[in-house]
Amino acid sequence: MKDKIFKILLLSASCLILLLTAGVIYALISQSISAFSEFGFFGFISSGEWDSQNDVYGALPFITGTLMTAVLALLFCIPFSLSVALFNGEYFRGRKIATVVSSVVDLLAGIPSIVFGLWGFYVLRPVLIDMGVNAQGFGVLLASIVLAIMIIAYASSLSTEFISMVPNELKEGAYSLGATNLEVIRSVSLPTAWSGIFASYILALGRALGETMAVTMLIGNTNNIPQSLADTGNTMASLIANQFGEASGLKLSSLMALGLLLFLITAAINFVAKNVMKFVSR
Amino acid sequence: MTKKIHTKTEYRKAKDKLFFGIVCLFSALTMIPLFLIIWELLKRGYKQFNLDLFTKIAPTSMDAMFAKMSGDAIPGGILNGLTGTLLMLVLATIMAIPVGILTGIYLAEKPKGKFSSIIRNLSDLLQGIPSIVIGVIVYFWVVKPMYSFSALAGGVALAIMMLPMIIRSTEESVKMLPASLKEAGLALGGSYTTVILRVLLPSAFGGLFTGSLLAVSRVMGETAPLLVTALGASAINWDITQPTSAVPLLIWEFYNDPNLSSLIWATSLLLLLIVLGTNLIAKSISRKWKIQ
Secondary structure, X not given: OHHHHHHHHHHHHHHHHHHHHHHHHHHHHHHHHHHHHHHOHHHHHHOOOEEOOOOEEOOHHHHHHHHHHHHHHHHHHHHHHHHHHHHHHHHOOOOHHHHHHHHHXXXXXXXXXHHHHHHHHHHHHXXXXXXXXXXXXXXXXXXXXXHHHHHHHHHHHHHHHHHHOOOHXXXXXXXXXXXXXXXXXXXHHHHHHHHHHHHHHHHHHHHHHHOOHHHHHHOEXXXXXXXXXXXXXXXXXXXXXXXXXXXXXXXXXHHHHHHHHHHHHHHHHHHHHHHHHHHHHO | OHHHHHHHHHHHHHHHHHHHHHHXXXXXXXXXXXXXXXXXXXXXXXOOOOHHHHHOOOOOHHHHHHHHHOOOOOOOOOHHHHHHHHHHHHHHHHHHHHHHHHHHHHHHHXXXXXXXXXXXXXXXXXXXXXXXXXXXXXXXXXXXXXXXXXXXXXXXXXXXXXXXXXXXXHHHHHHOOOHHHHHHHHHOOOOHHHHHHHHHHHHOHHHHHHHHHHHHHHHHOOOHHHXXXXXXXXXXXXXXXXXXXXXXXXXXXXXXXXXXXXXHXXXXXXXXXXXXXXXHHHHHHHHHHHHO
């Protein structure tokens, strides 16, 4: 009898996860439906206008801003995270120095988003102004650089694992043929671990897409489609954070529609990454 | 002929060395931002990092302005944020840990079932949701029906963010236990419940504890979801149905108010120390626990 109750308890806790997810999806859809019925799904995502006065809302500038900053951040972070992954997973695998490097990089992931934002605002922004990027320093470039630093830890810790999972026999074979370290990395380690590394970058991209506070503080918060790296813009997440407080009616619904889009994009990204990883481990 | 081979080998070796150098350089560069950030916070924050920070509530913009005009240091601290963060973390932990641990045990006990795989996927899905989206969802779940921003809403938002991490760490640490442990318990005549509660859970305690601690440290610095759920408050509040402040929310307030901006640094320094400290403690416990 007691066992039965306990088993039911376990099952019901799991069902709660089911319920929670259903609740998340329900809230997003039910709240965004009036925006979608007003502008139409494709109308909403293809319109560039976000005008509170005329109550007209379109998501294109923010979708563009989000994708632009996230992809740029990923590009910036690749040389660094790949180096860290090779350093920890290939050159110094299992050594003390690898533990030190990976702990330091992991700590980077622990820094709150808002502290990154402050640092970007007070330290990095003046540097960009001095370099003559633009007058205020705010913009896509500033946001992407800080985002890149924020996601390095995610990208590198997972790819380190995949690189160190490459079987030793394969590498030894190449070494015995006279290959140098670089040649082993290029023709054995990276091709073998490639899909895992790819998956970890996709996950890092997902992180970058959803980042809110740091981006809000750095991107400039203008409702236009960014034309260049130096241009200001806005992302879906930062727009929600900025305007949610005073929004109501159709505007609130449009913000929720943005939330739904963001949810769908990140869900799709996680789905892809997960399946790539499943494919790897098989 | 031999000379040609020789130079080619030299070339390959040089290229190899160069690449190694680049990898080391970039790895070193990656570590720099952490120290730059800590340095910046120390440099600008140490002056305000005093007892007042822990014992006084955040000053109003007016007080700060008068102090600034007469050239004094800004009075006040972040006590209301500290208590708010504590309150919401306790609420989130109370909600997330039982559900997370029970679900984790379920997944570890039934690793192959279809239902388990659905739950596992959903948990991953929840983990991937951007924190601001979780915030606005909780706004509609809790804030709107209660007609007020509240510590409870903030706690729910943080709990949802903690849940997937706790589920994952529970599942993994229970799975790591040897099957013989459970079998021995059952062979001694223990019921299923007894074996799980008295044998499996205590043995996996280290893993559960560090997993939960890491989850707490992960959500401690979250600002975006609290912005739309707990909102913030200028006084200390222990009523879970009322708007409540939190340390990250105060940083956001200070950032937006030029009069208060000198408090940003000490507050951020404190937040960073707490978050990284919790993180390091959790990791060192997990390292110890794995060895023994």
